Amino acid sequence: xxxxxxxxxxxxxxxxxxxxxxxxxxxxxxxxxxxxxxxxxxxxxxxxxxxxxxxxxxxxxxxxxxxxxxxxxxxxxxxxxxxxxxxxxxxxxxxxxxxxxxxxxxxxxxxxxxxxxxxxxxxxxxxxxxxxxxxxxxxxxxxxxxxxxxxxxxxxxxxxxxxxxxxxxxxxxxxxxxxxxxxxxxxxxxxxxxxxxxxxxxxxxxxxxxxxxxxxxxxxxxxxxxxxxxxxxxxxxxxxxxxxxxxxxxxxxxxxxxxxxxxxxxxxxxxxxxxxxxxxxxxxxxxxxxxxxxxxxxxxxxxxxxxxxxxxxxxxxxxxxxxxxxxxxxxxxxxxxxxxxxxxxxxxxxxxxxxxxxxxxxxxxxxxxxxxxxxxxxxxxxxxxxxxxxxxxxxxxxxxxxxxxxxxxxxxxxxxxxxxxxxxxxxxxxxxxxxxxxxxxxxxxxxxxxxxxxxxxxxxxxx
Amino acid sequence: xxxxxxxxxxxxxxxxxxxxxxxxxxxxxxxxxxxxxxxxxxxxxxxxxxxxxxxxxxxxxxxxxxxxxxxxxxxxxxxxxxxxxxxxxxxxxxxxxxxxxxxxxxxxxxxxxxxxxxxxxxxxxxxxxxxxxxxxxxxxxxxxxxxxxxxxxxxxxxxxxxxxxxxxxxxxxxxxxxxxxxxxxxxxxxxxxxxxxxxxxxxxxxxxxxxxxxxxxxxxxxxxxxxxxxxxxxxxxxxxxxxxxxxxxxxxxxxxxxxxxxxxxxxxxxxxxxxxxxxxxxxxxxxxxxxxxxxxxxxxxxxxxxxxxxxxxxxxxxxxxxxxxxxxxxxxxxxxxxxxxxxxxxxxxxxxxxxxxxxxxxxxxxxx
Numbered sequence: 001x002x003x004x005x006x007x008x009x010x011x012x013x014x015x016x017x018x019x020x021x022x023x024x025x026x027x028x029x030x031x032x033x034x035x036x037x038x039x040x041x042x043x044x045x046x047x048x049x050x051x052x053x054x055x056x057x058x059x060x061x062x063x064x065x066x067x068x069x070x071x072x073x074x075x076x077x078x079x080x081x082x083x084x085x086x087x088x089x090x091x092x093x094x095x096x097x098x099x100x101x102x103x104x105x106x107x108x109x110x111x112x113x114x115x116x117x118x119x120x121x122x123x124x125x126x127x128x129x130x131x132x133x134x135x136x137x138x139x140x141x142x143x144x145x146x147x148x149x150x151x152x153x154x155x156x157x158x159x160x161x162x163x164x165x166x167x168x169x170x171x172x173x174x175x176x177x178x179x180x181x182x183x184x185x186x187x188x189x190x191x192x193x194x195x196x197x198x199x200x201x202x203x204x205x206x207x208x209x210x211x212x213x214x215x216x217x218x219x220x221x222x223x224x225x226x227x228x229x230x231x232x233x234x235x236x237x238x239x240x241x242x243x244x245x246x247x248x249x250x251x252x253x254x255x256x257x258x259x260x261x262x263x264x265x266x267x268x269x270x271x272x273x274x275x276x277x278x279x280x281x282x283x284x285x286x287x288x289x290x291x292x293x294x295x296x297x298x299x300x301x302x303x304x305x306x307x308x309x310x311x312x313x314x315x316x317x318x319x320x321x322x323x324x325x326x327x328x329x330x331x332x333x334x335x336x337x338x339x340x341x342x343x344x345x346x347x348x349x350x351x352x353x354x355x356x357x358x359x360x361x362x363x364x365x366x367x368x369x370x371x372x373x374x375x376x377x378x379x380x381x382x383x384x385x386x387x388x389x390x391x392x393x394x395x396x397x398x399x400x401x402x403x404x405x406x407x408x409x410x411x412x413x414x415x416x417x418x419x420x421x422x423x424x425x426x427x428x429x430x431x432x433x434x435x436x437x438x439x440x441x442x443x444x445x446x447x448x449x450x451x452x453x454x455x456x457x458x459x460x461x462x463x
Numbered sequence: 464x465x466x467x468x469x470x471x472x473x474x475x476x477x478x479x480x481x482x483x484x485x486x487x488x489x490x491x492x493x494x495x496x497x498x499x500x501x502x503x504x505x506x507x508x509x510x511x512x513x514x515x516x517x518x519x520x521x522x523x524x525x526x527x528x529x530x531x532x533x534x535x536x537x538x539x540x541x542x543x544x545x546x547x548x549x550x551x552x553x554x555x556x557x558x559x560x561x562x563x564x565x566x567x568x569x570x571x572x573x574x575x576x577x578x579x580x581x582x583x584x585x586x587x588x589x590x591x592x593x594x595x596x597x598x599x600x601x602x603x604x605x606x607x608x609x610x611x612x613x614x615x616x617x618x619x620x621x622x623x624x625x626x627x628x629x630x631x632x633x634x635x636x637x638x639x640x641x642x643x644x645x646x647x648x649x650x651x652x653x654x655x656x657x658x659x660x661x662x663x664x665x666x667x668x669x670x671x672x673x674x675x676x677x678x679x680x681x682x683x684x685x686x687x688x689x690x691x692x693x694x695x696x697x698x699x700x701x702x703x704x705x706x707x708x709x710x711x712x713x714x715x716x717x718x719x720x721x722x723x724x725x726x727x728x729x730x731x732x733x734x735x736x737x738x739x740x741x742x743x744x745x746x747x748x749x750x751x752x753x754x755x756x757x758x759x760x761x762x763x764x765x766x767x768x769x770x771x772x773x774x775x776x777x778x779x780x781x782x783x784x785x786x787x788x789x790x791x792x793x794x795x796x797x798x799x800x801x802x803x804x805x806x807x808x809x810x811x812x813x814x815x816x817x818x819x820x821x822x823x824x825x826x827x828x829x830x831x
Contacts, residue, residue: 181651198648203515203543369629369648369655371516376570379653383606400603407566410537411518 017243019231019251020224021267024111030146032153035114041159043233047122048167055126059229061237063249067104068094068185068222069300069340070415071324080209081127082217090218091129092194093120093226095136096178096185100301100362101342104253105223107265109136109143113150119226121159121171122233127219130170135190138178147175182366186414187220189368200370201414222340224253244270248323252338258296258345261285270323274298275312277322278345291347294452295431298327299339301359302419304426305352306336308456317461332426348452352434353445356427357385363420374417377408381424388435391442398435402428431455471548475499475522476556488541488552489520493733501554502564502593504571504678505630506542509735509743513635514542517628518567519593523560526551538563568597574609574653575679576625584680586693586773589734590628611656616646617665619685619752620674624656627681633657633673640745641667657681668707671751675728675736686752687725693717694773696724701760703750710747711739715766716757723755732769777823784818 028034035041047055060075081089093116097105109116120132136144151173154160162170176194178184184193188202191213212218228250232240241249248270257263260278262285268277277283278293287293293308313320315334320326324338346355364378381404387393405421405428412418428435434450470481473491476499482491490508492500501522506514514520520542524535529549538560541552554560572594579585611624629648634657637644645667646659659665674682696717705712717725728746729737737744754760768775789798805813815828 183651203540364652367652369650369652370631371518372567372570372628373518375629375653375655376573380570380573380604380606407563407570411521411563411567413515413540 017251017269018267019235019240019243020108020112020115020227020253021265024107029112030110030114030150032114032150032157035112036157039234040114041118043230044118044121044125044159045165047125047233048165048169052126052128055122055233058237059126059232062232062240063237063244063247064225064228064232064240065247065249065324066222067224067228067252067341069099069302071338074221074225077209077221078123078127078219080207081219082210083128084217088131088216089127089129090213090216091120091124091127091132092187092190092213092218092220093132093134093223094185094187094190094220095134095140095223096182096190097140097223097340098137098182098185098366099340099342100359101255101257101297101344102300102340103255103257104265104341106140106143107255108223108227108253109140110146113143113147114154115227115230116147116223117150117154117159117173119229120173121154121164122229123219123221123226124171125169129219130172132171132173133194133213134173134175135184135194136175136177137185138180141177144175144177151175181368182362183368183414183416186416189414190220191218200368201416203413245321245323246325248325248338252322252341254322254341254343256284256343256345258343259287259291259347259350260345261288268322271321273312273319273321274327275319277343284343284345287345287347291349292452292456293345294348294350294455295346295352297336297342297344297346297423298322299337300342301344301362302415302422303337303339304332304335304422305346305355305430306426307430308452309459310334310430311336313459315459315461317459332422333429336426349449351389351449352427352431353385353389353438356424357382357389359423360385360420363416367416367420368414371413371417373408374412374420377404377417378420380404381420385424388438389445391438391445393435393439393442395436395439398428398432398439471546473546473548473550473552475552476554482546484546484548486546488522488524488539488544488546488550489514491546492522492541492552492554498555501541502589502596503542503733504589504593504628505632507632507635507676507735508733509738510632510635510639510676513630513632515540517571517630519564519571521560521563521567523553523557524550525553525557565597565599568593569599569603571628572598572602573604574625575628576608576610578626581689582626582680583683583688583693584626584677587734588680589678609653614658615663615685616659617663617667617670619671619748620665621683621685621688622657623681623683624658625681626679627657628679629655629657630678632676632678633682636673636676637665637667637670640669640672643667668747668749669709669745671748672728672736672745675730678734684725684752686755687717691717691719691724694776695719697778698766698768698774700729700763700766702763703754703760705747705750707747707749709745710750711742711744712746712750713737713739713744714746714750714760716760716762718757721757723757723760726751726754729766 023029023038056078064074065071124132160171160173181199183189184199186201189199193199208218208220243250251267251269254266266283279286295305295307296311297305314329327336327338329335360382364382367374367378369375384397384401405424408417409421437450438445471484475492478495501520503520504517521538522541523538526532528547614622616622634647645664648655649658674684696719698715698717701716702713714726715729716723728744731737810829812830817824
């Protein structure tokens with residue numbers, strides 16, 4: 001309790017602390033002149049005077065975790081990069097943001113592209129890479145133009161190219177558009193695609209840090225991760241690490257959508273509770289039309305869905321907070337994941353079966369088809385879910401679904417298999433009675449919804 | 464003095480062997496042989512980069528190495544995971560592996576047609592063997608299966624995509640053996656397909672090797688399609704002086720009487736094309752499709768076919784008599800025959816000793 005109060009105090013002190021979106025609303029911030037006037041590129045100036053290894057140490061100290069979904073410590077990832085002599089190293093920015101419900105990187109790149117470029121130059125200097133590739137989702141075609149324009153501006157002003165700001169450091173930056181495949185957000189599939197091949201994930205090991213782009217050591221980071229390097233260098237790792245709780249340091253962009261009054265991008269400092277995030281006017285502003293909260297996917301479509309009661313409080317009866325540890329409290333049995341920060345809210349009128357079917361259809365469509373469990377299993381799950389949704393399911397289908405997802409999870413080349421299995425597993429785990437209701441009421445389920453039922457009831461916490 | 468080659472120890476299903484560093488778990492298991500060896504549907508040791516896709520060779524690593532004895536959190540593809548010193552691997556002794564493998568086999572068979580009775584690959588099909596060993600008699604899949612149209616991808620090869628399990632082996636053949644790759648995978652997920660995009664595009668001299676590497680009946684030899692069941696034909700090893708550069712000229716002829724029904728490359732015990740003097744014995748299309756007369760070949764003798772294979776039926780190289788033990792246990796006393804078969808059977812011909820025949824018995828060997 002004491003720690004919770006401390007966190008509360010800390011939260012008030014740092015309330016609404018914004019690092020990435022602080023200047024997002026300044027007019028003209030998309031362009032270099034305004035961005036520079038507002039203090040842009042200070043981190044590059046500072047970094048170029050530092051030793052590359054000190055920057056890596058600084059990022060390690062900041063506790064920054066990968067913002068793409070897995071939450072792996074960024075500094076550690078950087079320190080794994082192999083540095084053989086005479087072999088170029090590459091920095092690749094993963095801007096293939098395709099997870100349903102996630103649109104934070106789009107916002108960053110569209111409105112303040114220079115913060116990404118600035119972060120990448122610093123990261124590139126720290127890693128000793130002279131070439132940076134931004135692999136951007138094909139559907140974000142207009143953002144490609146924005147980035148290209150920003151890169152040209154940066155180059156014109158001596159932040160890219162040869163001998164940056166007289167430091168002797170050379171760096172070039174390229175933007176490459178994807179061709180519309182979710183799988184290319186997986187880092188090794190992304191590298192394959194960047195090399196001009198079919199975007200099939202590679203078999204690991206070797207990891208990209210050893211053999212990445214064109215067989216050279218490569219670091220692949222998410223857009224938001226790279227942008228977060230800017231405040232870390234500007235303010236220092238210690239200042240950055242003061243924001244947040246425990247291993248969830250700094251700020252996180254959350255893209256909130258679904259049944260909420262104010263969908264959009266919010267920068268949070270990971271100390272607020274999920275309840276506050278959904279209901280306060282500062283953030284999502286509650287659920288429209290006086291409806292009640294039924295369920296939520298807190299971190300993008302791949303992470304487990306939670307019913308309202310488990311979302312707001314953990315199984316131990318504590319308030320659930322918007323950070324890595326708290327969201328995953330209880331493991332998959334009663335928790336979920338921070339993921340990429342795609343926060344999808346479902347109100348009492350939403351049908352979990354239909355919702356799960358929609359996700360299963362997405363994963364079936366996006367599976368690369370390389371390994372058998374994912375290629376065959378995702379399509380099978382989709383078909384079963386559709387038949388349950390249409391009132392044609394059998395009771396045994398629910399167990400069958402469970403068995404299929406169990407046999408996909410962990411047995412595939414890349415995490416897409418897991419990502420396809422988890423939503424189905426979580427839906428059955430928490431909403432099994434809704435699936436059974438669909439089976440038992442084949443006609444009614446076509447015209448009515450199961451509704452909220454007991455999903456928001458307080459959970460009994462054994463003392 | 465030659466430098467000593469350092470070997471490392473690996474234990475698979477409680478059997479420990481020494482292997483060279485850089486060996487994969489699958490290869491170490493193949494050294495041991497038998498049930499310990501995981502099945503492999505997509506991995507092909509002669510094709511660089513193959514493997515890791517089908518997931519049938521998944522094994523459990525109970526201890527990573529002596530230096531770091533932690534178990535690996537997930538099952539790993541044994542064909543693409545290198546052995547570490549002191550590694551402990553569980554294959555058939557792991558329930559997790561058996562469970563996952565049964566799952567993979569179910570996935571592989573999900574959309575695979577049950578057309579073995581008309582499929583040319585039947586009898587030498589790896590998926591058939593795999594299904595026999597790990598599959599269930601019934602299916603839990605109740606939806607329409609994925610189908611494709613049959614397609615001639617060249618003058619000699621027909622692609623029956625419906626049967627394909629997307630092992631990618633043929634695309635590696637196209638990449639690594641032929642000089643011009645004109646086929647690959649198009650589309651993705653469960654609608655991914657092998658295709659030339661433009662029909663009948665494959666005309667390379669070595670394209671026929673795709674048929675040999677195909678684990679199922681997706682790529683079939685058009686000169687052999689529906690001509691015969693493989694177990695009715697007799698495989699013999701043969702060679703000829705082939706002038707095509709890169710062709711080893713060593714093949715297996717599949718005969719019926721004196722007629723050559725089919726020519727394939729020679730296969731080893733894992734169903735892969737054999738190596739000769741360290742070089743993989745790929746054969747050219749001239750040998751495979753156009754040299755179908757016995758006189759063009761020097762026949763070496765009957766091929767070695769595993770006695771577990773249906774192709775081995777009725778093909779005996781030598782007759783091995785069972786060891787007679789009665790005399791031994793009776794202290795040298797010959798057993799007294801209680802009954803003469805000819806006195807009770809109207810069928811047998813007393814002048815023919817069936818056990819002395821160096822072939823299967825025909826109706827002519829019996830009394831009419």
